[in-house]
Amino acid sequence: GAGVSQSPSNKVTEKGKDVELRCDPISGHTALYWYRQRLGQGLEFLIYFQGNSAPDKSGLPSDRFSAERTGESVSTLTIQRTQQEDSAVYLCASSLDRGAYNEQFFGPGTRLTVL
Amino acid sequence: RKEVEQDPGPFNVPEGATVAFNCTYSNSASQSFFWYRQDCRKEPKLLMSVYSSGNEDGRFTAQLNRASQYISLLIRDSKLSDSATYLCVVPDADKLIFGTGTRLQVFP
Numbered sequence: 398g399a400g401v402s403q404s405p406s407n408k409v410t411e412k413g414k415d416v417e418l419r420c421d422p423i424s425g426h427t428a429l430y431w432y433r434q435r436l437g438q439g440l441e442f443l444i445y446f447q448g449n450s451a452p453d454k455s456g457l458p459s460d461r462f463s464a465e466r467t468g469e470s471v472s473t474l475t476i477q478r479t480q481q482e483d484s485a486v487y488l489c490a491s492s493l494d495r496g497a498y499n500e501q502f503f504g505p506g507t508r509l510t511v512l
Numbered sequence: 513r514k515e516v517e518q519d520p521g522p523f524n525v526p527e528g529a530t531v532a533f534n535c536t537y538s539n540s541a542s543q544s545f546f547w548y549r550q551d552c553r554k555e556p557k558l559l560m561s562v563y564s565s566g567n568e569d570g571r572f573t574a575q576l577n578r579a580s581q582y583i584s585l586l587i588r589d590s591k592l593s594d595s596a597t598y599l600c601v602v603p604d605a606d607k608l609i610f611g612t613g614t615r616l617q618v619f620p
């Protein structure tokens with residue numbers, strides 16, 4: 398079956414521009430997670446959704462970052478006024494249900510480069 | 513103390529060798545743990561779950577020491593295809609906390 402998909406796979410943008418990153422989770426998975434991975438670093442938790450609600454936004458680095466989820470399916474991560482330090486791979490994962498003990502399945506990520 | 517700490521490596525080992533990685537965690541309330549594998553420029557994938565004292569799956573053995581708050585991953589008879597970064601992962605409420613990973617390079 399289809400796994401988690403993300404688009405675009407690569408995005409190059411200029412500093413100050415807004416970007417939108419999309420995640421399509423596995424069908425039927427109610428929980429969806431966003432992570433950021435800077436070059437040579439571990440994964441940083443950003444936000445997670447249970448259904449269309451975001452119980453934990455604690456990892457969003459600033460108010461330039463926002464995310465939404467609709468129809469208990471697709472999620473969009475928006476970064477406004479991008480900065481060079483936003484350059485990273487943004488990974489989305491989904492799991493059958495909330496709770497960190499459920500296996501998370503990752504998408505291939507969006508590689509964001511801010512010039 | 514960081515929530516999850518790992519030696520970044522790299523560990524360079526010949527094929528057939530046995531190699532072990534350790535990971536320490538700070539949240540004593542954590543009950544179960546995970547090892548994820550991440551190939552270069554790819555997404556992480558679950559390798560093993562670690563419940564109670566440990567878990568074994570073929571050449572891979574994961575062990576948990578609650579008293580010392582560390583988790584280990586042992587790989588026996590290393591293969592070239594084992595070359596990857598191994599991420600130690602600790603649950604925290606509804607989210608996962610990832611270590612920075614230990615890089616393994618297996619050479620012929």
